[in-house]
Amino acid sequence: MTTIKDIAKVAGVSVTTVSRALNGYFDVNEKTKQKILAVAKELNYSPNTLARGLVMKKSKTIGLLVSGMSKENLKDNFTFEVLCGINEAASTLGYDLILFNTNTTKQREKTYTQLCRERRVDGAIVQGIKKDDPYLKEILDSDIPCVLIDIPIQTDSVGYVTTDNVLGAKKAIEHLIQLGHKNIGMINGHEGAYVSEERLKGYLEKLTEYQLPVKKEWIVDGAFEEETSESVTYKLLEENNEIDALFCASDVMALGALKACNKLGKAVPDDISIVGYDNITLASYCLPPLTTIGQEVYKIGSEAADLLINMLEDKPTDLCRYVDTNLIIRDSTTKNY
Amino acid sequence: MTTIKDIAKVAGVSVTTVSRALNGYFDVNEKTKQKILAVAKELNYSPNTLARGLVMKKSKTIGLLVSGMSKENLKDNFTFEVLCGINEAASTLGYDLILFNTNTTKQREKTYTQLCRERRVDGAIVQGIKKDDPYLKEILDSDIPCVLIDIPIQTDSVGYVTTDNVLGAKKAIEHLIQLGHKNIGMINGHEGAYVSEERLKGYLEKLTEYQLPVKKEWIVDGAFEEETSESVTYKLLEENNEIDALFCASDVMALGALKACNKLGKAVPDDISIVGYDNITLASYCLPPLTTIGQEVYKIGSEAADLLINMLEDKPTDLCRYVDTNLIIRDSTTKNY
DNA sequence: ATATATTTCCGAAACGTTTCGGATAAAGGT
DNA sequence: ACCTTTATCCGAAACGTTTCGGAAATATAT
Numbered sequence: 138m139t140t141i142k143d144i145a146k147v148a149g150v151s152v153t154t155v156s157r158a159l160n161g162y163f164d165v166n167e168k169t170k171q172k173i174l175a176v177a178k179e180l181n182y183s184p185n186t187l188a189r190g191l192v193m194k195k196s197k198t199i200g201l202l203v204s205g206m207s208k209e210n211l212k213d214n215f216t217f218e219v220l221c222g223i224n225e226a227a228s229t230l231g232y233d234l235i236l237f238n239t240n241t242t243k244q245r246e247k248t249y250t251q252l253c254r255e256r257r258v259d260g261a262i263v264q265g266i267k268k269d270d271p272y273l274k275e276i277l278d279s280d281i282p283c284v285l286i287d288i289p290i291q292t293d294s295v296g297y298v299t300t301d302n303v304l305g306a307k308k309a310i311e312h313l314i315q316l317g318h319k320n321i322g323m324i325n326g327h328e329g330a331y332v333s334e335e336r337l338k339g340y341l342e343k344l345t346e347y348q349l350p351v352k353k354e355w356i357v358d359g360a361f362e363e364e365t366s367e368s369v370t371y372k373l374l375e376e377n378n379e380i381d382a383l384f385c386a387s388d389v390m391a392l393g394a395l396k397a398c399n400k401l402g403k404a405v406p407d408d409i410s411i412v413g414y415d416n417i418t419l420a421s422y423c424l425p426p427l428t429t430i431g432q433e434v435y436k437i438g439s440e441a442a443d444l445l446i447n448m449l450e451d452k453p454t455d456l457c458r459y460v461d462t463n464l465i466i467r468d469s470t471t472k473n474y
Numbered sequence: 475m476t477t478i479k480d481i482a483k484v485a486g487v488s489v490t491t492v493s494r495a496l497n498g499y500f501d502v503n504e505k506t507k508q509k510i511l512a513v514a515k516e517l518n519y520s521p522n523t524l525a526r527g528l529v530m531k532k533s534k535t536i537g538l539l540v541s542g543m544s545k546e547n548l549k550d551n552f553t554f555e556v557l558c559g560i561n562e563a564a565s566t567l568g569y570d571l572i573l574f575n576t577n578t579t580k581q582r583e584k585t586y587t588q589l590c591r592e593r594r595v596d597g598a599i600v601q602g603i604k605k606d607d608p609y610l611k612e613i614l615d616s617d618i619p620c621v622l623i624d625i626p627i628q629t630d631s632v633g634y635v636t637t638d639n640v641l642g643a644k645k646a647i648e649h650l651i652q653l654g655h656k657n658i659g660m661i662n663g664h665e666g667a668y669v670s671e672e673r674l675k676g677y678l679e680k681l682t683e684y685q686l687p688v689k690k691e692w693i694v695d696g697a698f699e700e701e702t703s704e705s706v707t708y709k710l711l712e713e714n715n716e717i718d719a720l721f722c723a724s725d726v727m728a729l730g731a732l733k734a735c736n737k738l739g740k741a742v743p744d745d746i747s748i749v750g751y752d753n754i755t756l757a758s759y760c761l762p763p764l765t766t767i768g769q770e771v772y773k774i775g776s777e778a779a780d781l782l783i784n785m786l787e788d789k790p791t792d793l794c795r796y797v798d799t800n801l802i803i804r805d806s807t808t809k810n811y
Numbered sequence: 812a813t814a815t816a817t818t819t820c821c822g823a824a825a826c827g828t829t830t831c832g833g834a835t836a837a838a839g840g841t
Numbered sequence: 842a843c844c845t846t847t848a849t850c851c852g853a854a855a856c857g858t859t860t861c862g863g864a865a866a867t868a869t870a871t
Binding site: 526 | 826
Binding site: 141142160184185190 | 856
């Protein structure tokens with residue numbers, strides 16, 4: 138493995154000069170610079186980022202803390218799509234990604250700060266953790282630059298990127314109301330998720346705006362899981378036959394709701410309209426195709442990386458960013474007279 | 475940031491002793507060891523892996539070269555599932571993952587060896603590259619330990635994990651033949667993929683075994699894309715009306731084939747049976763649900779990580795591993811009399 | 812000619828570890 | 842009493858960079 142010293146020896150200069158030449162400083166003569174570059178190429182030199190990181194105290198590396206990488210989360214590719222977005226932005230900006238795992242017990246032995254400091258990452262992007270995750274407190278307490286995904290909390294060193302979930306939910310409900318629905322139930326995720334909190338808020342505000350009935354028993358949690366959603370929906374509709382539309386906080390749960398409707402002999406959308414959230418791939422393939430709120434998930438990822446890197450490089454930037462949502466109308470909703 | 479020196483000072487010993495205590499050597503007295511551990515904890519010490527990597531010439535890091543992380547590949551979660559498997563195995567074995575990107579032009583400026591050497595990764599796992607990718611040659615030429623996914627090539631320093639694609643294809647064709655199909659066409663992927671080569675081989679061998687017609691014009695490439703598959707299938711079936719079953723080298727392409735059949739007014743499975751490959755999530759949701767060949771994708775990933783780490787730690791292991799496939803019968807295939 | 816500025820280079824320290832080779836002291840053997 | 846082993850510790854070098862402060866050589870101004 139050739140080093141900067143080898144180059145210095147061959148080129149007949151000092152390591153200082155080699156370093157400065159390679160890094161484009163201007164206090165090295167053009168001719169010697171060319172010579173050094175040539176030698177470096179000839180010796181097939183690659184810089185050692187470990188050594189560099191050691192002295193510069195920067196690693197040009199971003200730590201990724203993702204909790205949705207277990208077998209269970211494979212159905213929706215939200216996690217993956219965010220990852221792709223991060224990856225794309227980070228790599229264009231010259232940063233590498235290092236993947237921390239948060240679900241195996243093995244890794245949980247280490248604290249967030251340990252994870253980051255051991256690898257000397259410059260900053261971190263955190264996705265998929267719940268409100269009560271101990272990591273979250275640590276993130277907010279530490280001064281490691283960090284971007285949260287879908288958790289709208291901000292400190293001096295942590296920002297976030299998310300969508301306007303209140304607005305997204307409102308779009309869904311507005312759509313249902315325009316179709317003439319009046320008795321709208323909601324299948325929410327779980328208490329640990331900020332997005333659940335906000336989508337519920339949008340749901341409530343929009344109903345109130347139109348002075349439609351708001352009933353506590355029409356709102357149930359489906360844990361963001363298809364099976365759970367199916368069973369709670371079954372119970373919900375059995376006990377509240379007057380419900381004519383359902384707003385689900387995720388498409389995966391909407392799929393469960395769909396199954397429940399089938400079992401109950403309720404036709405979607407003729408007997409009951411359903412709108413989901415996320416616009417997962419499945420949404421356009423299931424039967425009927427789901428009306429849903431789409432998010433630019435890839436962009437969430439790339440914005441997160443961009444935001445973090447701006448923070449790292451002290452470029453002025455707002456510490457929070459929002460990406461758009463849009464209503465996608467398919468066949469699971471229809472007019473109700 | 476507290477270092478080993480700080481600990482040494484506070485504990486009143488040398489850095490050598492601290493290092494050896496922290497790493498569990500036996501030439502340090504139990505009492506001083508406890509003391510050092512206590513001080514380390516109190517000072518909230520985290521080891522600097524950069525420094526360690528520099529002197530040990532090992533980073534406990536695995537490089538990940540993945541090509542399926544662009545916007546286009548989101549439909550099938552094969553890539554992601556492999557990633558999850560790798561992540562799980564690697565993290566239990568104490569390795570971190572660093573993500574290299576191979577599709578942005580930015581990263582393509584660097585060669586495979588540069589990528590690996592700069593970050594001083596101990597080894598690499600490579601996924602989704604084509605037979606003619608220049609990286610592949612480099613991987614085989616270099617002596618960096620590497621595991622290829624779905625590319626059955628082996629050298630002193632590179633192994634692979636894959637499924638028996640010949641066998642998988644045979645299972646599919648056997649199923650169709652047992653159902654009474656005789657005129658079986660194939661929608662393959664593209665020439666750049668080993669899996670295509672092998673699935674074709676399985677298809678041909680099985681047909682030959684039963685002395686069924688093998689026609690070159692019944693075999694077309696769908697580029698592993700839904701749209702391409704739809705158009706080639708359309709053309710194929712229009713020109714060869716006698717075809718009564720289709721073997722698709724991926725579920726995504728099977729979905730395309732499904733659409734083509736719809737447009738042609740051919741009912742699946744009554745007019746024509748279709749079997750896919752991969753068992754993607756969509757396969758069980760589309761209409762009709764797809765009969766397909768399932769792979770334990772998660773396991774492909776975890777085996778890859780396990781294999782690589784065995785190689786890195788000089789544990790004896792076969793350089794190639796196979797994971798199982800199984801036929802999953804759903805509603806896109808039926809008897810043909 | 813001298814004084815000053817500019818260009819081009821370099822020595823050495825620093826980053827935080829690990830590890831080789833040996834030192835010291837205590838324990839054991841004869 | 843002396844020699845040998847064992848347990849415990851440490852100094853210093855090494856890993857491959859970057860960078861501070863300054864030196865030498867050359868150009869420019871007076």
